[in-house]
């Protein structure tokens with residue numbers, strides 16, 4: 001199984017944050033979450049053709065509760081209160 005196929009198989013089971021996916025795949029280091037984000041963007045395109053959808057629970061500021069847009073991204077700072085204490089978005093694959 002390729003890394004991309006492993007991510008798809010994990011996300012069909014339950015939802016994951018980018019950090020949790022990096023751990024599940026055995027990825028380490030600074031760039032690991034970014035790598036997961038790039039894979040998720042590619043996966044979203046593939047899913048459209050398969051009649052499935054990548055559900056996104058948006059990132060949220062843990063300080064003021066600001067909810068980000070549901071995007072495949074890792075926001076680093078809250079636009080409202082400038083806090084960097086951000087809950088990561090979560091992703092799951094579901095039938096459309």
Ligand SMILES: [Zn+2]
Nearest residue numbers: 061064078081
């Ligand atoms: Zn905030």
